Amino acid sequence: MFVSYKWLQEYVDLSGVTPAELAEKITKSGIEVEGVEVLNEGIKGVVVGHVLEREQHPNADKLNKCLVDTGAGKPVQIICGAPNVDKGQKVAVATVGAVLPGNFKIKRAKLRGEESNGMICSLQELGIESKLIAKEYAEGIYVFPNDTEVGQDALEQLNRDDQILELGLTPNRSDCLSMLGVAYEVAAILGRDVKLPEPHAETSSEKASDYIEIQVEAKEDNPLYVAKVVKNVKIGPSPVWMQARLMAAGIRPHNNVVDITNYILLEYGQPLHAFDYDRLGSKQILVRRANDGEVIVTLDDAKRELTSDHLLITNGTEPIALAGVMGGANSEVQSDTKNVIIESAYFKGATVRKASKDHGLRSEASARFEKGVDPNRVRAAAERAVQLLAQYAGGEVLEGSVEADALQVEPAVVSVTLEKINRVLGTELSMKEVEDIFARLQFATNTDNDTITVTVPTRRGDITIEEDLIEEVGRLFGYDNLASTLPVGSSAPGHLSQYQNKRRLVRRYLEGAGLYQAVTYSLTNEAKATQYALEERKPVQLAMPMSEDRSLLRLSIVPQLLEVLKYNSARQNDSLAVYETGAVFLSNGEEDLPEEREHLAGAVTGLWHSHPWQGEKKPIDFFVVKGILEGLFEQLGLSDKIEFRQAQKDGMHPGRTAEVLLSGEPVGFVGQIHPTVEKELDLKETYAFELSLKAILEEEVSPLQYEAIPRFPSITRDIALVADQGTAAGELKGIIKEAGGKLLKDVHVFDLYEGERMEPGKKSLAFSLKYFDPERTLTDEDVTKAHDKVLEAVKEKAGAVLRG
Amino acid sequence: MQERLKELQTEALEKISTAADLKELNDIRVSYLGKKGPITEVLKGMGKLSAEERPKMGALANEVRDSIAAGIEEKQKHLEEAAVQEKLAAEKIDVTLPGRPVKTGNHHPLTRIIEEIEDLFIGMGYTVAEGPEVEKDYYNFEALNLPKGHPARDMQDSFYITEDILLRTHTSPVQARTMEKHEGKGPVKIICPGKVYRRDNDDATHSHQFMQIEGLVVDENIRMTDLKGTLEIFAKKMFGDDREIRLRPSFFPFTEPSVEMDISCKICGGKGCSVCKGTGWIEILGAGMVHPNVLEMAGFDSKKYTGFAFGMGPERIAMLKYGVDDIRHFYTNDVRFLKQFSVHE
Numbered sequence A: 001m002f003v004s005y006k007w008l009q010e011y012v013d014l015s016g017v018t019p020a021e022l023a024e025k026i027t028k029s030g031i032e033v034e035g036v037e038v039l040n041e042g043i044k045g046v047v048v049g050h051v052l053e054r055e056q057h058p059n060a061d062k063l064n065k066c067l068v069d070t071g072a073g074k075p076v077q078i079i080c081g082a083p084n085v086d087k088g089q090k091v092a093v094a095t096v097g098a099v100l101p102g103n104f105k106i107k108r109a110k111l112r113g114e115e116s117n118g119m120i121c122s123l124q125e126l127g128i129e130s131k132l133i134a135k136e137y138a139e140g141i142y143v144f145p146n147d148t149e150v151g152q153d154a155l156e157q158l159n160r161d162d163q164i165l166e167l168g169l170t171p172n173r174s175d176c177l178s179m180l181g182v183a184y185e186v187a188a189i190l191g192r193d194v195k196l197p198e199p200h201a202e203t204s205s206e207k208a209s210d211y212i213e214i215q216v217e218a219k220e221d222n223p224l225y226v227a228k229v230v231k232n233v234k235i236g237p238s239p240v241w242m243q244a245r246l247m248a249a250g251i252r253p254h255n256n257v258v259d260i261t262n263y264i265l266l267e268y269g270q271p272l273h274a275f276d277y278d279r280l281g282s283k284q285i286l287v288r289r290a291n292d293g294e295v296i297v298t299l300d301d302a303k304r305e306l307t308s309d310h311l312l313i314t315n316g317t318e319p320i321a322l323a324g325v326m327g328g329a330n331s332e333v334q335s336d337t338k339n340v341i342i343e344s345a346y347f348k349g350a351t352v353r354k355a356s357k358d359h360g361l362r363s364e365a366s367a368r369f370e371k372g373v374d375p376n377r378v379r380a381a382a383e384r385a386v387q388l389l390a391q392y393a394g395g396e397v398l399e400g401s402v403e404a405d406a407l408q409v410e411p412a413v414v415s416v417t418l419e420k421i422n423r424v425l426g427t428e429l430s431m432k433e434v435e436d437i438f439a440r441l442q443f444a445t446n447t448d449n450d451t452i453t454v455t456v457p458t459r460r461g462d463i464t465i466e467e468d469l470i471e472e473v474g475r476l477f478g479y480d481n482l483a484s485t486l487p488v489g490s491s492a493p494g495h496l497s498q499y500q501n502k503r504r505l506v507r508r509y510l511e512g513a514g515l516y517q518a519v520t521y522s523l524t525n526e527a528k529a530t531q532y533a534l535e536e537r538k539p540v541q542l543a544m545p546m547s548e549d550r551s552l553l554r555l556s557i558v559p560q561l562l563e564v565l566k567y568n569s570a571r572q573n574d575s576l577a578v579y580e581t582g583a584v585f586l587s588n589g590e591e592d593l594p595e596e597r598e599h600l601a602g603a604v605t606g607l608w609h610s611h612p613w614q615g616e617k618k619p620i621d622f623f624v625v626k627g628i629l630e631g632l633f634e635q636l637g638l639s640d641k642i643e644f645r646q647a648q649k650d651g652m653h654p655g656r657t658a659e660v661l662l663s664g665e666p667v668g669f670v671g672q673i674h675p676t677v678e679k680e681l682d683l684k685e686t687y688a689f690e691l692s693l694k695a696i697l698e699e700e701v702s703p704l705q706y707e708a709i710p711r712f713p714s715i716t717r718d719i720a721l722v723a724d725q726g727t728a729a730g731e732l733k734g735i736i737k738e739a740g741g742k743l744l745k746d747v748h749v750f751d752l753y754e755g756e757r758m759e760p761g762k763k764s765l766a767f768s769l770k771y772f773d774p775e776r777t778l779t780d781e782d783v784t785k786a787h788d789k790v791l792e793a794v795k796e797k798a799g800a801v802l803r804g
Numbered sequence B: 001m002q003e004r005l006k007e008l009q010t011e012a013l014e015k016i017s018t019a020a021d022l023k024e025l026n027d028i029r030v031s032y033l034g035k036k037g038p039i040t041e042v043l044k045g046m047g048k049l050s051a052e053e054r055p056k057m058g059a060l061a062n063e064v065r066d067s068i069a070a071g072i073e074e075k076q077k078h079l080e081e082a083a084v085q086e087k088l089a090a091e092k093i094d095v096t097l098p099g100r101p102v103k104t105g106n107h108h109p110l111t112r113i114i115e116e117i118e119d120l121f122i123g124m125g126y127t128v129a130e131g132p133e134v135e136k137d138y139y140n141f142e143a144l145n146l147p148k149g150h151p152a153r154d155m156q157d158s159f160y161i162t163e164d165i166l167l168r169t170h171t172s173p174v175q176a177r178t179m180e181k182h183e184g185k186g187p188v189k190i191i192c193p194g195k196v197y198r199r200d201n202d203d204a205t206h207s208h209q210f211m212q213i214e215g216l217v218v219d220e221n222i223r224m225t226d227l228k229g230t231l232e233i234f235a236k237k238m239f240g241d242d243r244e245i246r247l248r249p250s251f252f253p254f255t256e257p258s259v260e261m262d263i264s265c266k267i268c269g270g271k272g273c274s275v276c277k278g279t280g281w282i283e284i285l286g287a288g289m290v291h292p293n294v295l296e297m298a299g300f301d302s303k304k305y306t307g308f309a310f311g312m313g314p315e316r317i318a319m320l321k322y323g324v325d326d327i328r329h330f331y332t333n334d335v336r337f338l339k340q341f342s343v344h345e
């Protein structure tokens, strides 16, 4: 809502309060003022001039040579290119030395050999948006009414010496979609009175009811319909000040009748509609739901097909308006209109919303109906309209109005105790202070001991419960005046859950290991949603996606991270490591929420280590990434439960991928991205992993327990085993561990040889075995006994023998 | 004899002083102090001396010997030191060459903001509550006083999956779920971070996916002044002690009264600039006293219990705090962007 400061002064005394101060006060007590526009900012030296002569420019077809009286001495010659300039007009003249918006300075000039002492201005040149300018002046200069005095400040004549407050209204404050609503609000803030207009028009002896009959079938949608009849209007422009107010509020002027209905919309918040009585085609107005398939041609000449959801104003048979949204073309007020019917009605918000949405027609009128107009202003708005029609369109107002009234208006009555007000706000207000606040709002109150009962005016439909009253008290008392406290009472220490703590540990660990945390989108396309999923499940699909690329929820994070690598790689960052923790979504069917499982994924590409001047350069390989994961499992106390097993997976390198198992259950994978996928994404050798973070973090871990530092020495024996190429190191290690018994504390691979010196199909794997007994110093015999068992086991179970 | 000894001493000391290295010095030691050295030779002639002179001569010989030995020792020290110096000089490196890089990554800026807020509120006795990103219409809207048909829950603004299931549009359903779990008994004191989704075209200021973090306190006697005090602590911690805050009335369906919190603009110090659109204030979050309908629907007696809630966007906070100009940066994961957040002030 755009609020003219000058206009507002008609209802509330604003003396001593500048527009900027007013804006701040309004913002602080309830409605955010999003901006204050000074309409004549950056403009000076524009006066009303009188075009005394006009003739064609001798050297230019499209230019006019005008002699203009600007009220300052001798008339001056001005060259003007506007097609509508003519002798006798009163126009806005930017004189030599004037400044127009954009710091455009007017200088004496020669145009095609003719002197020009200034510029005759269009409204655009005075800073008004084209879409707000009446059609007749849209393509040329603006012409003032003939009685405008020459030499006056043109901007003052155009009411542009004003400032406009732009209110950002929250949905509950639709009462301020009217100047009167804003006036009540401002009066409450300033503690001043509201002066309401007192509409009164002389009426003729003829009765409106003799001209029209109103019948409402759809009483639920339209509980109140008021019609007034005005005869013999003279269609013409509305007064300049009215046009100015409409333009400042963002409405384009048309003619006096239409402008007056729009003016009332702004003033009262009540949308009106004017029908051409003689084009109605009957003497009856019937309000009903449309029939399915019924058609109306609206004012904008669009043919609109209707359904029974839509409310129609008809002449008894034919539709003449889509209620609350737009009038029909057949009954439109035109330049030859003589007699008009003014409609002021209360239409139900939901009904109007449905129609405006279905037809894509959102207007100032529909917006107000949708949010609910004040039922007690319907009649007053009609009265005010006919008063202005008599005043500014020369109309003859017929006596009375014709109504269909099924409206029950009961103002809300809400009670609240002073104790509750103070308890919720944390204040120590007295009943007197509370009563004063409601008096400023012009809410009637009744106090009984600690309880105050408020009768809420119908204009404030947002107030229905005691908390609403508390808010009114709070905001007018001023939130600046509230103390700052902290909650008192029972308080337990705050903390992260064990899961949340571990998740932070995982993040910190990976970052310490060199990975950047990424955050990517959950929504993706069909291919990426399922690629690299840990479990084959249907992805969750949006009912109405905005695009193919964001139509399903991901089952895996790796595809998103590969996108991140691709993006960076294309920008000269082809060595990069990223990880993400986040939900993937597994469908549970239409009825239930999907299962959301938190995953941990990582993707690493290019060089892992680079230290050029010392000649060190190491690309990522499988074991770098595996090492990172092993370190992570170590920190989470899961090392003994984790197993890596050779695996095949779509999109992964068939020989360089491992399945990760936790206590024997698969929880994810790690490996090289398949070279064809790498090529598609234009990536260097790339490794990725994805794990169910949920499974890993929820795995039970035995509590940390100190283990005595060894007091006796350990004995280490190294063995080199010759095994088949296909025998996995992990398998051999498992056999060794099992066979080594209690004394074998640690086994690790320290060498792998697959060269020419081996028999074809064989390889050599060297293990280091550490034996230890916490109770005593081991003898060679003890170790040999255990060691022999190990050698026997690897031979028997894996056919591996000591290398000779 | 006496003269011969003196001569030897002078000669030896002379040689010692000109010795160039340890080997030469050792040779001097051997030649003068060794068993076959000249001093021993001289002393062999002692037998010819009288009994009176013999001890005198012995003492002199010892004196000469000691003086040579001391000379050698001193010289040796010098030579050793010089040798060390030489070695060190040869070992000199260029310390301005770059060190071997240690691989590090870092938090995403949004995580950084969220964890900072979590930790602040954990310190004030809150726990961190999380909930599903795909929600029931009931928890996302109805339980928050947004009944079906409410204009604020337009189908156009949300990603629905079925009529009853959608991607949550805010983290508030976590509040509803947590309150429900408390079965009408306070206190509830939670902070809820998470991803939310809205039907917006991605541009510099809009993202179809973004983060939210909300707080909720429900107990007997929770006052609006408690909300104000809590938010003041938050604002000063996040944006600096010198920032002023103001609460402005606003509207949200799930709170009543509702407020928005502004902080004074750091750029212009409150005088008005393009960042604060000339107002001197920057909007940071929405908050309010929990609407009685929300309390009742979650099983709390609104006569007995009151509460406050607040919610904010980590993206917006990061944008203001670090001057990030495009929300899409947070989801593009350009490493040149991510790397900048490894610095901790």
Ligand SMILES: [Zn+2]
Residues within 6 Å of the ligand: B265, B266, B267, B268, B269, B270, B271, B272, B273, B274, B275, B276, B277, B278, B280, B281
């Ligand atoms: Zn500023």
